[in-house]
Amino acid sequence: xxxxxxxxxxxxxxxxxxxxxxxxxxxxxxxxxxxxxxxxxxxxxxxxxxxxxxxxxxxxxxxxxxxxxxxxxxxxxxxxxxxxxxxxxxxxxxxxxxxxxxxxxxxxxxxxxxxxxxxxxxxxxxxxxxxxxxxxxxxxxxxxxxxxxxxxxxxxxxxxxxxxxxxxxxxxxxxxxxxxxxxxxxxxxxxxxxxxxxxxxxxxxxxxxxxxxxxxxxxxxxxxxxxxxxxxxxxxxxxxxxxxxxxxxxxxxxxxxxxxxxxxxxxxxxxxxxxxxxxxxxxxxxxxxxxxxxxxxxxxxxxxxxxxxxxxxxxxxxxxxxxxxxxxxxxxxxxxxxxxxxxxxxxxxxxxxxxxxxxxxxxxxxxxxxxxxxxxxxxxxxxxxxxxxxxxxxxxxxxxxxxxxxxxxxxxxxxxxxxxxxxxxxxxxxxxxxxxxxxxxxxxxxxxxxxxxxxxxxxxxxxxxxxxxxxxxxxxxxxxxxxxxxxxxxxxxxxxxxxxxxxxxxxxxxxxxxxxxxxxxxxxxxxxxxxxxxxxxxxxxxxxxxxxxxxxxxxxxxxxxxxxxxxxxxxxxxxxxxxxxxxxxxxxxxxxxxxxxxxxxxxxxxxxxxxxxxxxxxxxxxxxxxxxxxxxxxxxxxxxxxxxxxxxxxxxxxxxxxxxxxxxxxxxxxxxxxxxxxxxxxxxxxxxxxxxxxxxxxxxxxxxxxxxxxxxxxxxxxxxxxxxxxxxxxxxxxxxxxxxxxxxxxxxxxxxxxxxxxxxxxxxxxxxxxxxxxxxxxxxxxxxxxxxxxxxxxxxxxxxxxxxxxxxxxxxxxxxxxxxxxxxxxxxxxxxxxxxxxxxxxxxxxxxxxxxxxxxxxxxxxxx
Numbered sequence: 001x002x003x004x005x006x007x008x009x010x011x012x013x014x015x016x017x018x019x020x021x022x023x024x025x026x027x028x029x030x031x032x033x034x035x036x037x038x039x040x041x042x043x044x045x046x047x048x049x050x051x052x053x054x055x056x057x058x059x060x061x062x063x064x065x066x067x068x069x070x071x072x073x074x075x076x077x078x079x080x081x082x083x084x085x086x087x088x089x090x091x092x093x094x095x096x097x098x099x100x101x102x103x104x105x106x107x108x109x110x111x112x113x114x115x116x117x118x119x120x121x122x123x124x125x126x127x128x129x130x131x132x133x134x135x136x137x138x139x140x141x142x143x144x145x146x147x148x149x150x151x152x153x154x155x156x157x158x159x160x161x162x163x164x165x166x167x168x169x170x171x172x173x174x175x176x177x178x179x180x181x182x183x184x185x186x187x188x189x190x191x192x193x194x195x196x197x198x199x200x201x202x203x204x205x206x207x208x209x210x211x212x213x214x215x216x217x218x219x220x221x222x223x224x225x226x227x228x229x230x231x232x233x234x235x236x237x238x239x240x241x242x243x244x245x246x247x248x249x250x251x252x253x254x255x256x257x258x259x260x261x262x263x264x265x266x267x268x269x270x271x272x273x274x275x276x277x278x279x280x281x282x283x284x285x286x287x288x289x290x291x292x293x294x295x296x297x298x299x300x301x302x303x304x305x306x307x308x309x310x311x312x313x314x315x316x317x318x319x320x321x322x323x324x325x326x327x328x329x330x331x332x333x334x335x336x337x338x339x340x341x342x343x344x345x346x347x348x349x350x351x352x353x354x355x356x357x358x359x360x361x362x363x364x365x366x367x368x369x370x371x372x373x374x375x376x377x378x379x380x381x382x383x384x385x386x387x388x389x390x391x392x393x394x395x396x397x398x399x400x401x402x403x404x405x406x407x408x409x410x411x412x413x414x415x416x417x418x419x420x421x422x423x424x425x426x427x428x429x430x431x432x433x434x435x436x437x438x439x440x441x442x443x444x445x446x447x448x449x450x451x452x453x454x455x456x457x458x459x460x461x462x463x464x465x466x467x468x469x470x471x472x473x474x475x476x477x478x479x480x481x482x483x484x485x486x487x488x489x490x491x492x493x494x495x496x497x498x499x500x501x502x503x504x505x506x507x508x509x510x511x512x513x514x515x516x517x518x519x520x521x522x523x524x525x526x527x528x529x530x531x532x533x534x535x536x537x538x539x540x541x542x543x544x545x546x547x548x549x550x551x552x553x554x555x556x557x558x559x560x561x562x563x564x565x566x567x568x569x570x571x572x573x574x575x576x577x578x579x580x581x582x583x584x585x586x587x588x589x590x591x592x593x594x595x596x597x598x599x600x601x602x603x604x605x606x607x608x609x610x611x612x613x614x615x616x617x618x619x620x621x622x623x624x625x626x627x628x629x630x631x632x633x634x635x636x637x638x639x640x641x642x643x644x645x646x647x648x649x650x651x652x653x654x655x656x657x658x659x660x661x662x663x664x665x666x667x668x669x670x671x672x673x674x675x676x677x678x679x680x681x682x683x684x685x686x687x688x689x690x691x692x693x694x695x696x697x698x699x700x701x702x703x704x705x706x707x708x709x710x711x712x713x714x715x716x717x718x719x720x721x722x723x724x725x726x727x728x729x730x731x732x733x734x735x736x737x738x739x740x741x742x743x744x745x746x747x748x749x750x751x752x753x754x755x756x757x758x759x760x761x762x763x764x765x766x767x768x769x770x771x772x773x774x775x776x777x778x779x780x781x782x783x784x785x786x787x788x789x790x791x792x793x794x795x796x797x798x799x800x801x802x803x804x805x806x807x808x809x810x811x812x813x814x815x816x817x818x819x820x821x822x823x824x825x826x827x828x829x830x831x832x833x834x835x836x837x838x839x840x841x842x843x844x845x846x847x848x849x850x851x852x853x854x855x856x857x858x859x860x861x862x863x864x
Contacts, residue, residue, distance in 0.1 A: 243268040244295030251290060254282040271295050283307070283324070293317065304328070305345070314338055325349070326366070335359055346370070347387070356380060367391065368408075377401055388412070389429065398422055409433070410450070419443060430454070431471070440464055451475070461485060472496065473513075482506055493517070494534070503527055514538070524548055535559070536576075545569050556580070557597075566590055577601070578634070595632040599655070603638040608648065635659070636676065645669065656680070657697070666690060677701070678735075694718070696734050699760075703739040706746065709769065713748040717756050732758035736765065740845065740858055744771035763813045764845055764856040785848055791860035794837040798848060799830055808850035810834055812859075820844070836861055 137145040246252040246269050255261045260277070261269045274295045282290075284306040293302070294316035301322040304312075309328040314320060315337045323335070326347035333354055335341060341359045347368040354372065356362060357379045364385045367375065372391040377383060383401045389410040396409055396417065404422045408429035415434050419425060420442045428443070431452035440446065441463045450471040451459065457476040461467060462484045469490040472480070477496040482488060483505050491506075492513040499518040503509060509527045513534040520539045524530055530548045536557040543561060545551050546568045553574040556564075561580040566572060572590040575597070582601040587593055591609040598606070608628070628648045633655070635643065640659040645651065649668050656664065657678035664682050666672055667689050674695035677685070684705040685698055691712040698706065708716070718733050734756070736745060742765045747753040753767040786799040798810055810832070812821035820839065825832045834846075839861050847856045 242271060244271045244274060244292045246292035248287050248289040248291065250285050251282060251287045251292065254285045254287065258282075269295065278319075300340075326368075410452075489529075573629075583639075592629055594629045596630065597632070597634040598638070599634045600637040603635065604640060606635065606640070606644070608644065652692075691715075694733065696736075698739070699735045700738040702741060703736070704741040704743075705771070706736055706739075706742055706744075707771075708734075709746045709748055711748060713753065716759070718758060732760045734759040734761075736761045738762065739765070740856075743854075743856065744768050746771040762845070763811075763819060764847055764854075785855045785857070787846055787857055787859060790857075791862040792836060793861070793863045795833055795835050796846075796859065797831050797833050798825075798846070800848070800850070808832075808848060811847040811849070812836065812839070813845040813847065814842075 136147070137150060139145055245267055246255065247267050249265050252261060252265055252267065252269060255269055255274070256263050256265075258280075260273045269292060275297050277296050278298055279301045280296060280299060281303040283303045287304065287307040287309060290304060290307075290309050290312055293299075294313060296302075297316055297319075299317045299320050302314075302317070302320060303322075303324040305324050305326045305328070307328050309325065309330060312325060312328075312330060312333060314323070314335060318337055319340055320338050321340050322343045323338070323341060324343075324345045325333070326345050326349070328346075328349050330346065330349040330351060333346060333349075333351060335344070336355060336358045339358055340361060342361055343364040344356070344359070344362060345364070345366040346354075347366050347370075349370050351367070351370040351372060354367065354375060356365065357376055360379050360381065362380045362383050365380070365383060366385075366387040368387050369390040372388065372393055374393055374395060375388065377386070377396075377398065378400050381400055382403055384403050385406040386398075386401070386404060387406075387408045388396070389408045389412070391412050393409065393412040393414060396412075396414060398404060398407070398419060399421050402421055403424060405424050406427045407419070407422070407425060408427075409417070410429050410431040410433070412433055414430065417430055417433075417435050417438055419428065420439055423442050424445060425443050426445055427448040428440075428446060429448075429450040430438075431450050431454065433454055435451070436455045436457065438451070438459070440449070440459075440461060444463060445466060446464045447466055448469045449461070449464065449467060450469075452471050453474040455476060456472065457478065459472065459477065460481075461470065462481060465484050465486070467485045467488055470485070470488060471490075471492045473492055473494040473496075475496050477493065477498060480493060480498060480501065482491070482502065486505055487508050488506050489508050489510045491509065491511070493501075494513050495516040497518055498514065499520070501514060501517075501519060501522065503512075503523065504526045507526055508529055510529055511532040512527075512530065513532075514522075515534055516537040518539065519535065520541065522533075522535060522540060522543065524533075524543075524545060525547055528547055529550065530545075531550055532553045533543075533545075533551070534553075534555045535543075536555055536559070538559050540556065540559040540561055542563045543554075543556060544565045545554070546565055549568050549570070551569045551572055554572065555574070555576040557576055558579040561577065562582060564577060564582065564585070566587060567589055570589055571592050572587075573592050574595045575587070575590075575593065576595075577585075578597050578599040578601070580601050582598065582603050584605050584607075585598050585601075585603050586607045587596070588607045588609055593609070608630075628650055630648045631650050632653045633648070633651055634653075636655045637658040640656065641661060643656050643659075643661065643664065645654075645666065645668065650671060651669050652671050652673045654666070654669070654672065654674070655676040657676045657680065659680055661677065661680040661682055664677055664680070664685060666675065667686065670689060671692055672690045673692055675687075675690075675693065676695075676697045678697050678699045678701070680701050682698065682701040682703060685701075685703060686705075686707045687693060687696070688707050688710050691710040692715070693710070693712075694715045696708075696716065716734050736742065737760050739762060742762065745753075745761060745765055745767050747767050747769065750767040750769050753759060788797055788799075790796065800808070807827050808825040810821075810823045810825060811819055812834070813819050821834070821836065823832070823834060836844075841861055841863055844859050844861060845856055846859045847854060
């Protein structure tokens with residue numbers, strides 16, 4: 001535990017008023033009658049106490065405060081309040097007269113608040129006559145310490161004036177136990193009584209103590225004190241450095257893990273173990289309070305990122321050069337004492353201001369994602385890298401920061417930005433501001449420029465010949481001169497008003513994103529290094545990539561493209577060309593294609609590449625899943641009457657819905673996860689080899705056969721992977737509805753299938769584990785049932801010879817499988833009439849059930 005010395009002194013106010021003038025940080029106290037206030041600290045010279053040891057360092061001082069009758073002062077002491085050493089001075093209010101008691105009772109309480117548990121302390125009293133200065137204490141658990149124990153703490157009583165040693169010495173009288181006041185609910189009833197009398201006002205007497213237990217509080221009570229008894233009351237505490245107080249258990253545990261403490265968790269760490277440490281990393285340790293960091297007096301690098309720290313006192317860490325405190329909860333950060341600071345990273349806090357004028361050596365400064373409205377960088381002449389994006393900065397003066405090479409001030413409230421003095425700038429990011437114009441003519445060294453979302457209508461980059469990356473998205477640019485940017489590799493000008501884009505001088509272009517403009521054409525004949533093109537939402541009619549052999553990705557959705565040439569693009573991996581005017585798609589030379597979305601065109605045929613062995617994809621054994629890399633194919637909303645999947649065995653996602661397909665064979669796609677084949681003309685669908693399937697929609701076909709029995713139907717329910725329904729935006733995960741000829745769906749478990757809430761089918765269909773047997777046993781033939789007239793108006797009739805001998809049920813369903821009518825037909829009548837006058841015109845299903853067999857037929861209701 002931290003050793004400390006406590007001194008209580010009665011001196012004249014005049015003596016101390018001239019001695020303590022230097023101001024330090026504020027110190028908070030609470031008083032029962034005085035409310036809450038803040039005192040300004042000062043310092044006094046070092047002093048020595050021979051009985052315990054030498055007290056080194058400054059002693060904090062609290063400003064004067066009147067000690068009024070009935071007043072109760074409470075002082076919180078310790079490192080948590082930046083007060084390892086302190087002095088407070090209290091003086092009478094001057095309202096009494098000679099010999100008249102002005103303080104019937106008053107109390108001074110020193111709460112150590114676990115910040116400085118006591119092992120040694122002392123006090124000094126200077127007075128004319130003090131008869132009732134009563135002292136008590138509580139231990140670290142808050143329990144009252146017996147006065148007999150306090151007796152044993154006394155080390156020395158002496159007159160502090162060595163010249164006038166004939167005066168009376170203060171007496172310590174533990175037998176004079178006195179109850180302060182008449183309150184019956186006092187927390188304690190006995191005190192040790194210090195009796196001091198007969199000393200001239202200029203004299204002082206001292207008492208020193210060494211308690212053998214840690215203390216929680218020390219209480220000093222004054223009773224019947226007269227104005228003439230003292231001029232002022234002074235109270236001191238000084239602390240040694242044996243132990244450093246670390247109240248946050250997570251911080252202390254981190255220090256234990258690093259070997260700087262041996263445990264157990266007791267809020268104390270040996271100072272000798274940490275005062276030579278130069279590097280400390282306690283990031284991501286769930287720390288809320290970094291009290292104790294002051295003990296690392298030689299610290300040069302501190303990492304405390306990803307914690308919950310709300311305040312950080314680095315006043316003792318004057319050698320620190322690197323501070324990483326990002327992603328905490330800091331509201332303020334005082335680094336005025338850290339003049340050696342080179343790198344400061346405090347991204348992701350709640351700072352509203354920060355003063356770096358004293359940190360003249362700063363090279364890197366990261367202030368991203370705070371609440372800063374401004375920052376003064378006039379003194380930071382060495383600054384090279386500045387990150388201040390995502391704040392509320394309205395102005396930024398960089399005139400003096402001529403060493404700046406990297407600047408990111410994106411996401412602020414800047415209207416202007418002057419970088420003409422920053423000629424060494426290599427990277428400049430100022431997106432998401434209101435900077436509609438900027439002078440970049442002096443920034444010849446600039447490599448990267450990001451001016452997204454600024455309302456720019458015109459920008460001159462002709463002097464920026466070293467640009468390699470240019471980002472100008474979401475502006476109002478109508479034309480862009482790239483003639484001088486000959487080494488430009490990356491260009492993103494998405495969402496502007498550009499009608500034409502000349503790339504003839506940009507032979508080093510690797511990536512182009514020009515979505516959402518007014519482009520009608522793009523010429524890539526002078527860009528042989530092109531690997532990525534994003535040009536969706538324009539008015540382009542054709543694209544030719546014949547001289548772009550290393551093209552990897554093309555996304556050209558929502559244009560007017562009728563032809564695409566991929567004859568020389570063997571490395572093409574991703575293709576998205578949906579919502580165009582394509583009628584054919586030739587991917588014959590694209591052997592590495594892995595993802596294709598060509599939906600919403602007029603495509604009637606797709607040609608795939610040959611296998612790596614040179615053979616055309618087929619279903620033969622010589623073609624493994626390695627023959628094709630295609631995993632994603634969306635060819636929906638086209639004119640396809642066949643989909644050639646031979647050789648494309650790696651497909652995991654297939655959407656061929658809204659085509660003209662009469663059949664679909666996916667038996668080779670053993671890795672298939674999701675299949676969408678809605679709105680085709682498919683008659684039979686066999687999925688018994690697709691045991692990785694977790695999403696299926698085959699709605700609105702002509703299915704009469706659907707085989708789902710693959711031994712892993714549970715995967716289709718989403719119970720094993722609940723996120724799947726969200727990922728694919730699917731409810732349900734199985735949709736086999738709107739198939740009027742589908743009476744039986746073959747599954748793993750028929751009883752379980754009927755309970756799956758995310759499986760959808762028509763009411764006429766049932767689940768079975770053997771649909772072939774079910775069809776033979778349970779189906780009524782059309783020759784046995786006659787429904788007429790069809791179309792019907794208000795009524796229709798159902799005829800069957802077996803109605804004479806057995807009961808039957810007639811049910812009417814809409815196309816969504818919802819039962820609308822039901823009629824029981826008792827035995828005895830060969831023909832029965834069904835009233836459908838309540839139904840609207842449209843198509844319905846009529847289902848007849850008799851003797852555990854059923855027959856379903858479409859019926860049209862057409863009223864005049």
